[in-house]
Amino acid sequence: xxxxxxRRRIIVLVHESLxxxxxxxxxxxxxxxxxxxxxxxxxxxxxxxxxVMMVGxxxxxxxxxxxxxxxxxxVVFNLLEEFGGEAMFDTHVVGYLELQRTPYTGCNPRxxxxxxxxxxxxxxxxxxxxxxxxxxxxxxxxKISRPSRLEFPLIxxxxxxxxSYGIAQASVVYNDKALEERVAFIHDKIQTDAVVxxxxxGRELYAAVLGNHRLRVLPTWELFLDRVREDAPKIATRxxxxxxxxxxxxxxxxxxxxxxPEEVERRIRPLARRICRRLGTDGYVRIDFRLSESGELYxxxxxxxxxxxxxxxxxxxxxxxxxxxxxxxxxxxNLGIRRAEHG
Numbered sequence: 001x002x003x004x005x006x007r008r009r010i011i012v013l014v015h016e017s018l019x020x021x022x023x024x025x026x027x028x029x030x031x032x033x034x035x036x037x038x039x040x041x042x043x044x045x046x047x048x049x050x051x052v053m054m055v056g057x058x059x060x061x062x063x064x065x066x067x068x069x070x071x072x073x074x075v076v077f078n079l080l081e082e083f084g085g086e087a088m089f090d091t092h093v094v095g096y097l098e099l100q101r102t103p104y105t106g107c108n109p110r111x112x113x114x115x116x117x118x119x120x121x122x123x124x125x126x127x128x129x130x131x132x133x134x135x136x137x138x139x140x141x142x143k144i145s146r147p148s149r150l151e152f153p154l155i156x157x158x159x160x161x162x163x164s165y166g167i168a169q170a171s172v173v174y175n176d177k178a179l180e181e182r183v184a185f186i187h188d189k190i191q192t193d194a195v196v197x198x199x200x201x202g203r204e205l206y207a208a209v210l211g212n213h214r215l216r217v218l219p220t221w222e223l224f225l226d227r228v229r230e231d232a233p234k235i236a237t238r239x240x241x242x243x244x245x246x247x248x249x250x251x252x253x254x255x256x257x258x259x260x261p262e263e264v265e266r267r268i269r270p271l272a273r274r275i276c277r278r279l280g281t282d283g284y285v286r287i288d289f290r291l292s293e294s295g296e297l298y299x300x301x302x303x304x305x306x307x308x309x310x311x312x313x314x315x316x317x318x319x320x321x322x323x324x325x326x327x328x329x330x331x332x333x334n335l336g337i338r339r340a341e342h343g
Contacts, residue, residue, distance in 0.1 A: 005330055008074040008337075009051045011067055013093075013104075014038045015080060016056030030244060037309040038079055044310070044326045045077065045333075059084035061096060068102055075336045076104040077329075078305065087160050087192075088116060103340035105332045107304030111281035115302035116160055118195045121279055125299055128278050130271070132299050133198035133290075140187045144180045146196075153199040155235065156182040158192045162303065164238045166190040172199050172233040200290040200298050204236060205257055207272035207289065208306075208317040210331065212282040212339050217269040218317035219256060226251030254313045256320060260291075267297060275299060283335055286314055308332070 020039035024032050032039065038054075045052050055067045057080060067073070076097055083089035091112045097104045107115070115121050122132040137159060138144055146154075152174050158166045166186055173179045179196065186194035208218040225234050227249070239247075247253075260268075272287045279302055286306040290298045306314050310325045318328045 005048050005050075007049050007051065008333065009053070009071055010045055010333065011053050011055050011064075011071060011073040011076045012038065012042055012045070013055050013057065013064065013076050013078050013080050015082065016058040016063075018079075019054050019056045033244065037307055037312075040310045040325070041077060041079060041308060041329060044329045048326050048330055050333075057083060057093070061093070064093070064096070065100075068100055073102065075333055075340075076102055077333065077336075078104045078106045079308075081162060081305070087162065088113075091116070101340075103337050105336035106283040107281050107285065108283075108339075111279055111285075112304050114279045115281055115285070115304050116162070118157060118159055118301050121302055122299070124278055125275060128274075130275060130278070130299055131296060133200055135195055135197040138183045138187075138194040138196060140191075140193055144183050146176060146179060150196060150198065153233075154179060154196050155199045155233075156186060156194055156196050158186050158190045159195045160192055161190060163307075164236050164241045166192075167235065167237050168239070169232060169235075169237060171237070172235065199233065200292050202293050203257075203291040204234065204300075205260075205268065205289045205291055205297075206254070206313050206317070207268055207287045208314045209272050209276050209281075209285045209287060210318070210328075210335075212335050215273045215276055216321075217272045218314075218323075219320045220260060220265070220268055221254055221313045221317050222257035224251070224253045224255060226253070255316070261295060264291060264295065264297065271297060275302060282339065284308070284314065284332055 018035045018038050020035040042052055053067060053071050055063055057064060080090045080093055083093050091109045094104060094112060095109045114124060119135060119137045122135055126132050134150055136147060136150055154173050156171050156173060171182060173182055183194045204223040206221040210216045223236055275287050276285055281302060281304045286303040288300040290300055308314055315325055315328060
């Protein structure tokens, strides 16, 4: 039975290729996976009694403008992660919603901009004396030259892409030749600048943060790689995150962090709040940390508007805190409306 909430008109904003069909009963898990989040959000909002319109965007804002004019939504539930094939352009779509005075869920444009740039976010946080790995940006069309302060092993990532796009076991490099090859891969195949970071051996932890001004940090989650070979880097590659067969083969799972030292538990929540405030993120955010073998917490990246599918790390952390999936989405809706009303 759905909880009693005020009925709202809600646009669910997605990429045009990710509008889920009404009936998925005959589809396989692999066929459903690309739009699982979009489907889960739509169905949960309907369960709550809201009137939902799905709007898909590619490289044109007209469908969104038309929907706002004709549907007059109380709020836009923003699930867009790119626009026109550019990962950073979703920031501009959110800016457009602000110009339209249309409430929306998730992070504001400034927070998106600061958090999505993996180097810029680290520069801001390092200024505020928050531990980050040593790093360097390798722009496209420039010579690849490693400064001596960057000692191996290193990990090579896209500067701006999300969802571990471009990350594989080969992303962790141990010599200059492998470094040059992997940076060239990011430049040529992913077509973005590369960021090269000190590889921190240790545990990968996730802190889910919910709120605008009053920030609630949910229970700490952890990446487990139960059957990956002992000498392999324990990192969230593209396959770890999205390949169902790979996940099953290698025992990939994300769950409640096990046997965290009490001191780490005590530090991680205020640190996650501090990071969100320094980067200006709001709505719902996942902060990724690396816990080194010496017990030091390193900030890896902030993920505004992370995957909100039922059963994924954010929703699972909320469930562990006593917030079921429909209630979580309702809180996210309320946060978007409240920001528009009160700033």
